[in-house]
Amino acid sequence: MNKKNRAFLKWAGGKFSLTEQINQRLPKGRRLIEPFVGAASVFLNSDFDEYLLNDINPDLIEMYKIIKRKPKQFIIDAKYYFQDKFNDETTYYELRAEFNASDDFYKRSLLFLYMNRHGYNGLCRYNQSGGFNVPFGRYKKPYFPEKELLFFAEKAKKATFTCKSYQKLFQHLRDDDVIYCDPPYVPLSKSASFTCYASCGFTLEDQANLAQLARESKCCVLLSNHDTPVTQALYHDAQCDQVLVSRTISSKSSTRLPAAEIFALFSAG
Template sequence: MNEKNRAFLKWAGGKYKLTEQINERLPKAKRLIEPFVGAGSVFLNSDFEEYVLNDINPDLIEMYRIIKRKPKQFIQDAKVYFQDEFNKEEVYYKLRSEFNKSDDIYLRSLLFLYLNRHGYNGLCRYNKSGGFNVPFGRYKKPYFPETELLFFAEKAKKATFTCKPYQKLFLYLRDTDVLYCDPPYVPLSKSASFTSYATQGFTLDDQAQLAKLARESKAAVLLSNHDTTLTQELYREAHCDKISVSRTISSKSSDRKPVAELFAFFPAKK
């Protein structure tokens, strides 16, 4: 694919910079399944006939479904929140509180995009009570991603969006499927643990279970993770290779040092 397509969400750990490397490692297949779709950069920069895009975050998946169903209405309504009057700290916290109290799926979807673009560093984080708790980002003029939203909506015609535990995605695989798994990464140190993307977290037991499911899957599976002693052990039966990538989560550019990223490929069972 010649021109790369950006996701409309800011996303810590997003795969935009690695889509070429990922596509090189994905075998040809009819359907791509992503149990941890996140902002969808792999989906947006790959070419499969069908997609199953899953995430444990219901706010994310409900928003994707709405954008697929009525993109022009969503864009019109979401754009309101990108006027200058909404880029103020007190307004941000008021709307964040409104988001956390609301059961209205459509309003939550609009505010999810607002919070993503106005919140700190593209983080998506919830407290143990399920409340979104990312602080105000203090950006001069947050970008409204209209072009990216329209591209996403058009490509979403090929996609089915699901909100299930990752284990469920392995239950009904076809021989013509391939899975790309981009789970929350194994922490590089004890102090680097980041498990609050969803209220349930993603434990080391989950890392082991995902590796087992990939190993036993009848469809091909490509996994990405940090290159650590643990992941090398978990993926020891896979075809593994690694690349160096820059860290993007740290708020200080001086701390964004290259880290080793591991790709583990489990071929389809014959």
């Protein structure tokens, strides 16, 4: 694919800069399964006949389903929140509270995109009660990603979206499936881990369980993670190689130093 396609979401840990390296390592197959789809950069920049895109975050998945079903209406309604009057700290916190109090998936989807573009540094974070708690971002003029939304909606015709645990994605696989896993990364240090992307954490036990599922899978599984002694031990029997990437989560650009990431490919068992 010549032209790279950006996700319509800002996303800490997004894979836009690594899509070429990921595509080089993904085996051939008919369907790509992503248990941790996030902002969907790999989906947007790969070429499979079918996609099964999953995430544990129901706000993310419901929004994707809505955009697939009625993209033009979603764009019209979402654009409303990108007027200058909404780029205000007080208004942001009022709308964040409205989001947390609402059980209407369509309303939550509109505000999810609004908060993603107006909140701090592309973070998606919830407190222990399940409330979205990312602070206001103070951007001069947040970008409304209309063309990115339209591209996503068109390509989403090839995709099925699910909100399940990662374990369930490994239970009903076809021989021509390929799996790409981009789980919450093993922290580089105790202070490096930012709180919860969804309303539950991803523990070291989960990291080990995911590696075991990949090892036992009937399909090829490619995993990304930080390159640490922990991940080297977890992926010891996979085909592994390392890449250096820039960090994007740190608030100070001077501390966004390159970090080593590991790709681990488990061949079909």
